[in-house]
Each structure stands twice: as C-alpha cells, then as structure tokens.
Amino acid sequence: MTTLPEPSGVKLGLVIDLDICVGCHACAVACKEWNTAAYGAPLSDQDPYGADPSGTWLNRIHSYEVTPEDAPQNAPPQIVHFPRSCLHCEDAPCVTVCPTGASYKRAADGIVLVNEDACMGCGLCAWACPYGAREMDAAEGVMKKCTLCVDRIYNENLPEEDREPACVRTCPANARHFGDLGDPDSDVSRMVAARGGVDLMPEQGTKPVNKYLPPRPKTRETPPPARPDAEEAPGGFLGWVDRALALLD
C-alpha cells in the first residue's frame, strides 16, 4: 500500500472540451511522440507493421454515438469524441493499491506518476483505475501513464510558452486546457464553472482533477420564422429591388 500525500492545494490537470473535440487524435499522437522520447521507458509498439499492431499510448480517443436523453424522437445520434487519459485523481486508487510505492502522487502539484525503477509490473494499479488510464509497456514491463508532461511543464530547456503538456500545445481545435484546478480563479477553473464542467464517473469516489466540458445542445428543429414574401411587399418583387437600388443612386 502506498499512501497519498497531504494535498498542497495545487491540483494541476486538464480541462477537455467535448464540444469542440473533433476526434482527430492529434493529442494522442503528440503525447506518444513526446513521451516515447522523454519520461522513463519508451512507449513501445508490438507487431507495428503486422497483423495485430499494438502499442503503449498514454492518451486514447474514443468515439461514441450518443442520443441525448431529452432529444426529440427520431433525432439522429450525435458523435461524441472522448479523449481518455489519467485524471490525476485526488483519491487515486492506483496509488494506494501499489505494493512497492512506485505509483505515487506528487505532493506539490498532485500529478500522479510511476517511478519506473520501483515498478515491478504487477499491474494492480491498472486494475484499480476505473478509467483504464494506465498501460503496461510490453517491452519494458513497467506501467506507463500520463505524466501531465511533468518534464515539459517545468522544463527549463523549453521556452516558457511551451511549458505545457504536449497534448495541449498541439490540439488544433483548442479543446484541451492545462492549469491549476485547485485555484478557483485560474483560467481552467473559471472555464469549468462557466461551462458546467464535470467529473468523470464521480460515483467512483476518486475525485478526478481533470474535468470534461460537455457538448453544448445542438440546434433543435423549430418552425421557420414567419416568411416575409417579396411578392407581398409594396410594388412586389420589383419594388424591393428598386428601393434597394435607390440607395445607390
């Protein structure tokens, strides 16, 4: 068993806007690209050119067909794109379940990491995570997970403006935001308040730090507005054309 630290008040995490996520996988690939070269072991791929390619990814995108509960009858389902990665939970069961202390939550900022030197690859943390956000690297035999790009956000070798997670920097739709969700005045906290951001599966009691902004309601079929008829305008169709042209004279 590993204990969680006393929270410092800083809760770094992501806010993911499902209203604008187009499901393009940019975040997932940028994540893989950075993290295969950075923190810990590379993110390996097995049978990468063969019949059953698989690999380690810290962020995956799922697409669902969803019909809102209050949708009109016969309304076609929407497609919702859902990026899934570690939520850096306040009560992270992946940490408390770890028998070696490899899985830990940083006291200073709440980021959940795996100390690969101490990881024995037992996989208990992946079982404990209700979100499926951890992946065992098949080549290295260690558990991999989102680091919130801890080696970017504090990286003094990167320009200040690039000190954000790779997924956030690359997202072409600006659907991903990074910040301190422990600070109610931070941009991300304000965004969550304004848009009704939600916890993923709150009933699990994990208190995720990451938040999802739900898709805005879609246009509903409504009767068209009363139709002004050009023919009924004074002078009919030609009348309105003439009045419009008169403005140019």
Place this chain on the structure above:
Amino acid sequence: MTRRRDEPAPDLSPHMADEVAQTTCYMCACRCGIDVFLKQGADGRKQVSYIQGNRDHPKNRGVLCAKGSAGIMQHLSPARLRKPLRRNGPRGSGEFEEIEWEEALSLATEWLGGIRETDPKRLAFFTGRDQSQSLTSLWAQEFGTPNYAAHGGFCSVNMAAAGIYTMGGAFWEFGAPDWERAKMFMLFGVAEDHDSNPIKLGLSRLKARGAKIVGVNPVRTGYNAIADEWVGITPGTDGLFVLALVHELFGTGRVDVAYLARYTNAGWLLVDAPGTAKHGLFARDADGKALILDRKTGKLVAWDTPGAVPELTVDVTLPDGRTGRPVFQRMAAAYLAEDYAPEAVAARCGVTAATIRRLAAELARVAFEEEIVVERPWTDWLGRRHDRMVGRPVAFHAMRGISAHSNGFQTCRAIHLLQILLGSVECPGGFRFKPPYPKPVEAHPKPHGDTHPCAPLPGPHLGFPAGPEDLLLEADGSAQRIDKAFTWDAPLAVHGMMHMVIANAAEGDPYRIDTLFLYMANMAWNSSMNTGGTAEMLTRADDKGDYVIPHIIYADAYSSETVAYADLVLPDTTYLERHDCISLLDRPISEPDSLADAIRWPVVDPDRDVRGFQSVLIELGARLGLPAFCDAEGGPKYRDYADYMARHERRPGIGPLAGWRGDGTQHGRGAPNPDQVARYRENGGFFTAEIPEEAQFFKPWNAAYQDWAVEMGLIDRPQPYVFQLWSEPLQKFRLAAEGHGEHQPPDHLRARIGDCFSPLPAWYPPFEEAALDPAAYPLHAITQRPAAMYHSWGSQNAWLRQIHGENPLYVPNEVADAAGLADGDWARVTSHHGEIVVPVRRTGACNGHTLWTWNAIGKRKGAWALRPGAPETTKGFLMNHLIHELLPPKGDGRRWTNSDPVTGQAAWFDLRVRIEKAEAPAESLPASTPQRSPVGTGPDDLTYGGKP
C-alpha cells in the same frame, strides 16, 4: 517546489534537442510549419527526436495534427525505397533489381529523348499530391508533350474551376472563411482535411465566439460531429439544397441588391434573342465591354462607367433593336421557379422543407440584421471612397464531397451564388481570398496542346477556355491530350483528367503512348477508379506480347502498390530530407490578410541512395536538352532544386519564392538572390508579407489591394473585375450545342451540353444514378478521409495504423435492419460494375440512404512493407472496386466517362449500390494478390526514443 522527502526526483528538464530545425510538414497537403527537434544519435548521425507545430507559422500557429506528429514514423518508415529499381519480373509482381542512379537516369533519358525527337505526345507525365506543379508543368511544357497534369482532375477541380469562373478564386488554397468575424458558418462536404489544421483552429475560434456552425454532410463524423446543426444530406443533392435556399432568399426579398449591382454582373444586359447565335451573350459596346442600363441617366453605358448604377429588373431595347435583359431578371425567374421550392426538393435532399426555410431565414438574419462594420475607409477601383467596411458575417466552406459528383461544378457554382447573394464574399465576416487570388478568369492562360518534335509547347498545358474556340482538338475533332481534357467531353477540364490517362492509353483512345511517367500518385491502387481493371490495363499486352503502355517510370519515396507496376523506379526522399518550394506560382499558403510562401529543406541527410524528385527532374531536363534547364553552353543550368528555387525566373523579377529577393530587402519582385533559401531557413522556412489594412477586404474592387498586388508581383497591372453569376463561357458552349458557331460538338454530346452547361448555377441528377434502375441500386456509397490518415500514406506509419488499421463499412441502422446486419457481420455490396464483401458496422449518425467507409485504408498484400496478415490487407478494403471510370454502357458503343461533363472531375461519389448479408469470407473481397516488396517488411517491434 515542495517535494515529500520520500518522493522520487525525476529529471524535470530533460534536454530534448541539440538543435531545432524549422521546415514545412508534408504529412498531408496542408503544409504547416514544423519545429523538428534533432539530436545526435548513437551512430553520430542527426536523428529526429520530436516534431511540433511552429508557433510563428501562418498556417498552423503552433498546433499540429496527428499526421504531423507522426511524421517521425513516416520519416523512418520501413517502406522507404532505398535505391533506383529496374523491373526484372512481370509488371505488377514487384520483382526488381537495384541499379545505380547513372544507369537509371541514362535509361530514362534514352526513352524520353527518343519520344521528344519523334512525337512528344507519346509521353504522358502526370503527378500526384506533390505541390511542385510550377516546376513539373514547366518541365513538361519544355519537353513539348501536351500530356501533363497533376491530380486535381480526380480531386477537386470542380471546386477550383467553379470558383475561378464565378468569382476569381475558390475555397481552400485560394480563400478562407473570416474565422475571426463570421457569426454563422456553413461547411459543405468537407471530410477532415482540406485544409486540416486551419479549419480546426477556425472552428475553435467560431465556437469561442458563440458563432453557429452548420455541417452539411451525409456523415456526422469529425467537424460535423461538433457542428451546432448537422444537415445529413443525401449525396449529390447539395446543389438542389443550396438552390432551395436561394429560392427562399429571392422569395423573401433577402438578397444584397446593392452588392449585386456593384460587384457582380447582375446588371449586365443579356441579348434576349432565342434561337440566335447571340442569345444569352452579353450586349457589348464597340470596345467589347458589357453594357448596363444606368438608372441615373437612363443610358446604355459600359458596366464599369464611374457613377453608373445598373437597372436590375428592366428590359431595354438595344441599339440594334434586340431586347437586352439584365442577368438579375434571369436569376429571379430561374430561382423563384417552383422546381427549387423547399417542398419540391426536400425528399430528394433528405432535408425537411422546414429546415431549409429556417436555415435560409437564419442566413438572411445573420447577414442583414447582424451586419458588422470594420471602421476602415477604402477606395474602389472607380475612385469611389467608402467610409467603412460593412460585413455580412456568414461564411461558407466546401470541398471534395461537393466536387466529386458529375453535377459538382454546378453545385460549387451554386454555393458561390448563395454567398454572393448574401453579399458575403470578400467582406468582413464572410469568405475572403488569399493572395495570389483574387484573379479574374481572363488573367489565367488558355490551355495549350500543340506539339512538335524537339520543341516546347507554345504555352502552359492547363488554362481556362473562354469558349469552344479554346478547346484542344485536332483538325479531325480528335483530342490533342491523352486524357481528353479540353474536348467536348470536358471542355473546362482545367486540372486535366488524370483518372482517364491509364484507361485511355490502354485503349489507344485517342492514341497510343510510349511512356507513362508518374510521380507520387498511387494510380495502381486507391487513386484510380476500377482498381482491378487498372491493374489489367497497366499489364495489358498486344498480339506480340508487348505491353500496350511500353514504358512506365514512377517516382515515389515509398513502396506503394504503384511501384510494382513500374519498369523504372526513381526513389524519392522523405519530406525531411529534401528541398521543396510552396510557391505563389503554384498552390500558395497565404492567408486572407497576408501573402505567404514556404520551403522545405533537408533537416537530415538521407541514409539511402535516394534523391529528391525535383532535383532529378531538373537533371533529366538538362540531359534531354530542355531549353529552360540548360545554360548557354547546353550544360545543366541548375545544380539542383534549391538552386532552381533561388535562380529560376518565371517573368523578369518573379521567381518561385517571393521573399528576400534582389539584395535581400526586396519582396515579391526582384532579381534572383543566391542567399534566398538561406534567408527562408533563418526565418523558420517561410515568408509572409501582410496586406495593408486598407487593402484587406473587397480585394477584387479595392484600389489599394490592386496596387499592392502589382507591387508584389502577383499581377502586372490592376485587374479589377466583377463576379460572373451568369457565365458567358458556359453559354457559348450551350449555343454551340444548339448548332451555332463554327466550332461544333459531336451530335451525341449536344443534349448533354445543353442540359449541363447552364450559365446560371443549376442542378441535375448525378449521371450514374440517372443511368441506373434506382430499385436495383437504392443506396449511395461514399468515403470519408479520416483526420489521422492521408490517402494511402498512413498505413506504413506504425502509430497511425494503430488508429486506422481497418475500415468497416458503416451502414445506417435502417438499412442494416432491412438487410439483417449486425456489427461484425459481413456484407456484399454490389454496384453496376463490381462487388465487394466487407465487414460491417452499424451507425445512426449518417444519412439513411448512404453507406460509407474511411478512404484508402485497404492495401495490397506486400505493399508498404506491411507483413503478411496486416489488417489493411485482410479486412481493409477499397470502395474503388465498385467505381468504374466509365458510366454504365448506353448501348451506343461510346466510352462515357464517369466525370463531371463540364470539368471532367472524377465523379467518385456518384456511386450507387445495393447491400446484402454475406457469409464471412477469409478476407475482404476482392482479395489482392501479393506483390513482392523491394524493401522487405517492417520489424517485429519498435521502441523509438528512449531517455534523452
């Protein structure tokens, strides 16, 4: 930072790059700026460690898509070719021997030299998505063959041609929505590219401002998934839907009459003399200028008379006694007709009449009641001073889904008509041109096809005909070009018809060729209709056992399906190992507020015996003695492509690159600067020049813009023009079809030209469905481009193929229910041409009469260095097997192409099919036969990167 005592201390500041090289992405056609992180590898060579978007780049402003981030895997693909190859087995087998470059170039020179000396048209040189058309077209022109084009004919020529003929510019590369100001945005037929990151950035900007996004697409993925409203239209009916919106705007008196009067030909007078040779042509003055009836003076004056305001609704008697009728009147009559009433089109479009009425009302409300103002005075070309810039904040974008129909040209025209009626082109909040556009159709060249041994073509291959007199026909009426572009079959085939080249060459119709020279186009697989038939054509032999296409030369970086059919393979580099030039002479990367161009440069050296194709082409040009590639002594004029980029001049002072010309301080115009490429590298690989504020809107009519465009070398004199709602070139073709004039179409085409060349945007049913029994083929079938894949390239990419390794056929629930199909079942899909048996997935998020799948995921066994059993080769499939390059036979013995009758655009999405449940086969059908890989297959596993 506080850290608990027992907490590990990972390295938070790893060193990720020895240097960061800035170049241009090539994972799709979007051309974003990238920062390539380079580190020294264990072998001492530079290695790519990370690729991110360039924050300063005008295209992507720092962001990068999945393809771009996966560039490392493309750069390191096991499918990379390594050395020139010469075929030593049957065509299609993939059996090759490696040869030296000298041998390869000598062989190519021998084949091509012989052709040039005897009959240059026996070379057909066609290129794919290469973005170097200003070089490749010059080379082909110098060679003297009329048979050159790039891939536009099977991609989006309808969009380009309709835009340029209508308004002097088009979507994507030639224009963009005003993302910062639009309040309502309609997106037609756009899958998740064209162009990739700018659209995503733009949608995000619209959402941030609360603008409404309407997606019109049979499939609700990608951008349509996040649209505020999705219009799940039936394929091929977009034009009908748009013209119903137009009907509503006319019927409710919500069109921008002032805009039409000033900036379009709505007031130009048409000769109204049915049955005569001039009917529907413009009444013109002695100088050839179209006439208007000036409201102020009541006189007939030239359209561009300062101070004149045209009557739009009044017929006039012309000096010769004939009647002159304003275009606007013809429009009102055409679009107020009940054919375009919402109720009349609803069932066919799959959109309710109420939705059409509501959307028309919304467009009008936003355009006219929520107008925006940019407080910038400007002066138009007639000297009228305007205090401010008034915008109609509705913007549109459309792309390939609209293009890929046999009614696509007219549909694209209809979308432009809608924009123009709302007054929303080139105003704040609307659709805006990107330099070098706007440019009137008259500013483009005419097509050229006259060929002579050892002589360059007299002008560019591709151009914009103004009428039948500009067609490329021999005296006997036969086609000058192998693809029959610019014939009565496809008069405005302004991008050529690459999809007909192999079929026509194999048939010897209109003639036989000697060498087919292709670059970067997978014509033996996903880029051709009728894939199986195309393979047969490429391997067809005559009575003597000789291939009917005697020589095939192919240049590509990767072991694609097409490589297997080549006799000689010229291996290209990857995009990180080459020079390239994204030129204003070609397909620019400008933005509405700025001109921009860019380069690629070798940020790493190839570790294989490969060469950038453009440099190879330049060397071949010198070896063949093509004048533009030889110096005064007959030796090579350019060292390589980089040298050409800096030193080539298209006109005096105008070259491939606009920035840092002359002594390095001149832009746009200026003498060649040997340091130019270095200056681009210093600047992150691109050049950009902001358009002066006063010149940023109303560009076709804005005097300041016209002057700036001349200064920058985009045009040589101011060329203001008005939008051509009524297209006189189209009417000229129609008059010819009625029997007028000396240039006459063959009789079998008269009716079709009459039906399809309406000078006002119109709708007619797509040809394939019109030729078939709808009961036998009740469904539409289309493909969508996934955001994380670009054509066939992605399947060699270890990361991207984990995202899209197979492509189920998505079947709407109601169709699946009727056919008894559940997820994971297999289905037989049958068209008039063929059948496929493929895995199925049900969906509710698409048009109920439309099947769809992801584009170009299916692969031939042995291609792309994939290993046996790769899902792309077992479960993946191509829709192409169902699509024929010809329409169903009409019994007249003629080969009617499956193309738009105006532009020749390949009508991929006209496909009609039926579906039934099938026994699960061992693999998707038709199963491919394996090709031998000249590069082996990829490794068992991959661990790229590692601790820095």
